[in-house]
Amino acid sequence: MSETSSASQLLTFPTGFLWGTATASHQIEGGNWNNDWWAFEHQEGTIVAEPSGDACDSWNRWREDLDLVADMGLNAYRFSLEWSRIEPEPGLFSMAALDHYKEICVTARDLGILPVVTFHHFSSPRWLAERGGFEWSETPERMAAYVAKAAEHLGDEIGMACTINEPNIVTMMGYVLGAFPPGVSLDLDRFAAANQTMIAAHRRSVEALRAAPGTYPVGLTLSMADMVASEGGEQHLAEFRESMEDVFLRATGGDDFIGVQCYTRMSFDENGFAAPPKGTRSTPMGYEWWPECTGATARRAAELTGLPVVLTENGVSTTDDKERIEYVTAALASVHEALRDGVDIRGYVLWSLLDNFEWAFGYEQHFGLVACDRTTFARTPKGSAEFYASVAKAGSLRI
Numbered sequence: 567m568s569e570t571s572s573a574s575q576l577l578t579f580p581t582g583f584l585w586g587t588a589t590a591s592h593q594i595e596g597g598n599w600n601n602d603w604w605a606f607e608h609q610e611g612t613i614v615a616e617p618s619g620d621a622c623d624s625w626n627r628w629r630e631d632l633d634l635v636a637d638m639g640l641n642a643y644r645f646s647l648e649w650s651r652i653e654p655e656p657g658l659f660s661m662a663a664l665d666h667y668k669e670i671c672v673t674a675r676d677l678g679i680l681p682v683v684t685f686h687h688f689s690s691p692r693w694l695a696e697r698g699g700f701e702w703s704e705t706p707e708r709m710a711a712y713v714a715k716a717a718e719h720l721g722d723e724i725g726m727a728c729t730i731n732e733p734n735i736v737t738m739m740g741y742v743l744g745a746f747p748p749g750v751s752l753d754l755d756r757f758a759a760a761n762q763t764m765i766a767a768h769r770r771s772v773e774a775l776r777a778a779p780g781t782y783p784v785g786l787t788l789s790m791a792d793m794v795a796s797e798g799g800e801q802h803l804a805e806f807r808e809s810m811e812d813v814f815l816r817a818t819g820g821d822d823f824i825g826v827q828c829y830t831r832m833s834f835d836e837n838g839f840a841a842p843p844k845g846t847r848s849t850p851m852g853y854e855w856w857p858e859c860t861g862a863t864a865r866r867a868a869e870l871t872g873l874p875v876v877l878t879e880n881g882v883s884t885t886d887d888k889e890r891i892e893y894v895t896a897a898l899a900s901v902h903e904a905l906r907d908g909v910d911i912r913g914y915v916l917w918s919l920l921d922n923f924e925w926a927f928g929y930e931q932h933f934g935l936v937a938c939d940r941t942t943f944a945r946t947p948k949g950s951a952e953f954y955a956s957v958a959k960a961g962s963l964r965i
Contacts, residue, residue, distance in 0.1 A: 577902040578962040584913025585958035586642030590687040593922040596620035601650040602695035602747040615928030623943040636677040638955035646687035664719040671723035680725035687731040700760045710770035717778035729771040732789040733764035765817040787825030790863035798836030825878035828863040831856035861900030874910045881917035883931040890950040
């Protein structure tokens with residue numbers, strides 16, 4: 567798959583490989599006041615740096631966003647539906663919201679872009695949260711009903727379907743670290759119970775999608791990390807990996823793909839989590855700089871599930887755009903190496919299209935290929951957008 571010269575190496579990716587970028591409804595739409603995240607942002611004493619507010623005003627400017635994707639020559643755009651807009655009260659569905667998301671799908675297809683639709687990306691309707699969210703026994707059934715309604719409306723316009731975005735992050739942040747709704751800290755029993763509800767919601771949602779009109783691949787997206795242990799840390803690594811990755815990977819039987827989302831490497835020693843050695847390069851998110859996580863996590867997900875892999879998120883927060891190009895170059899080299907070794911990887915989706923609301927960090931982090939002015943919402947593509955466009959259009963990367 568590669569050609570070598572004395573000066574550089576050309577890494578060529580398979581024909582039909584998906585080149586995409588991603589967003590999430592609450593992070594870009596603005597005004598999503600009817601979900602649990604908006605409520606969490608405005609709680610007294612919240613750890614959230616600032617409220618989401620108007621975000622990137624993408625509820626109104628979504629055509630600009632799609633044009634940006636098209637201008638880069640990308641063939642996939644991953645975005646999420648906002649459940650709280652579609653079902654603002656239990657059993658009450660908004661046709662206007664459903665039409666809005668269908669128009670995004672139709673327009674994307676008209677531009678030659680595959681709509682990769684995520685049905686739950688971190689935010690839930692307030693009414694669901696008030697009943698216990700992913701601790702409520704009826705949540706899998708309620709989510710399946712919402713998914714069925716949305717999938718019926720969108721039909722064949724869906725290109726790929728992701729049921730739940732990073733269920734392991736929702737539960738870890740929500741019940742162990744207290745950084746996501748419902749803001750609970752160190753409750754491992756509730757964490758484990760919520761994991762099981764997430765799995766049930768995924769399985770019910772897969773059934774709903776398969777029963778709906780349209781034929782498209784369906785899968786889960788999971789946050790994964792390359793993990794290493796020094797002597798004495800092996801058991802800590804195994805326990806963490808079981809609750810954060812393996813319990814979900816085992817739940818993907820019968821799915822069409824596994825979405826892998828990765829950003830870094832985690833280390834363990836005899837005491838549990840181990841900070842990287844002093845002087846190790848890190849990112850503004852506090853992650854170890856480790857773009858090679860892409861190949862490592864794709865290999866592991868493919869091995870454990872037997873499913874094709876789509877790298878549905880990978881990227882880096884930085885205000886130095888040259889660093890973004892450096893990171894993505896190394897990440898794609900790692901993907902290419904895995905492909906060369908026979909790992910079935912179908913695509914790479916870079917996080918994110920826009921600098922947007924990064925959850926508890928507010929607007930302090932910059933993952934975007936495109937800058938978004940906080941006052942005017944003007945979109946300005948960065949040099950990394952031009953770089954990524956050149957890779958996608960050529961289907962190859964020179965290193």
